[in-house]
């Protein structure tokens with residue numbers, strides 16, 4: 619089976635994009651396709667697969683699958699790439715439009731230079747803070763902020779935020795000393811998160827700047843995580859490190875995002891989206 623694809627990335631968080639406006643894939647094949655295209659040795663190499671599809675409730679729709687074949691509900695870097703693809707391929711004809719995700723609709727605005735979308739601003743909507751809606755097991759309280767969370771004899775304090783997908787945020791003194799590889803996978807698969815969780819370590823640099831690293835649910839360490847960066851800013855405000863309504867520079871391994879949690883409760887994200895390569899993937903898994 620020959621599959622036309624476009625590889626794109628947001629700050630090095632890369633996905634293989636399929637345009638389902640002019641190509642069809644069976645739902646039952648998507649998980650295994652995500653695993654195969656993500657494989658850097660036998661596939662194309664990426665953090666997962668993203669489908670761009672027609673939508674009845676928004677201008678375009680997207681679905682995101684992680685490297686392990688699991689489906690996520692939202693993807694900040696992915697939304698910016700979908701917006702770039704949709705505008706540059708005339709799937710939309712306005713610079714501001716809506717994108718359907720499994721977590722609901724978001725609104726994107728593309729910033730164009732010489733017909734090329736360089737950056738995208740996304741209104742990622744409101745964060746979800748209620749424990750049961752993260753979801754996280756335990757007494758259902760309005761928000762989980764600096765709660766004791768022991769992992770493998772490490773006494774940590776967790777702040778939990780959902781951007782439609784779950785995030786566990788831990789503040790550290792020095793991001794370079796964060797136990798990302800040791801504790802990331804343990805926390806991501808911890809029983810206290812019934813659906814798993816994305817794990818972020820955050821170093822507060824100032825009241826408008828943070829350093830950030832991430833172990834993504836279903837993909838492991840990635841260069842960037844857009845929803846994670848949004849969740850990290852929300853957590854920083856909840857913990858009094860950053861005032862609300864501040865334009866925060868989030869330094870991720872792959873580059874910077876500018877994020878603001880505004881008084882009306884919405885989280886805004888601005889950052890780059892880039893196209894790496896287009897091509898045709900010969901997929902011959904015996905399905």
Ligand SMILES: N[C@H](CCC[C@H](N)C(=O)O)C(=O)O
Pocket residue numbers: 631682684689690691692693694695696783784816834835836837842843844845846
């Ligand atoms: N691993 C995430 C999906 C990708 C999110 C990330 N790549 C982003 O940019 O937000 C999850 O399972 O919830």
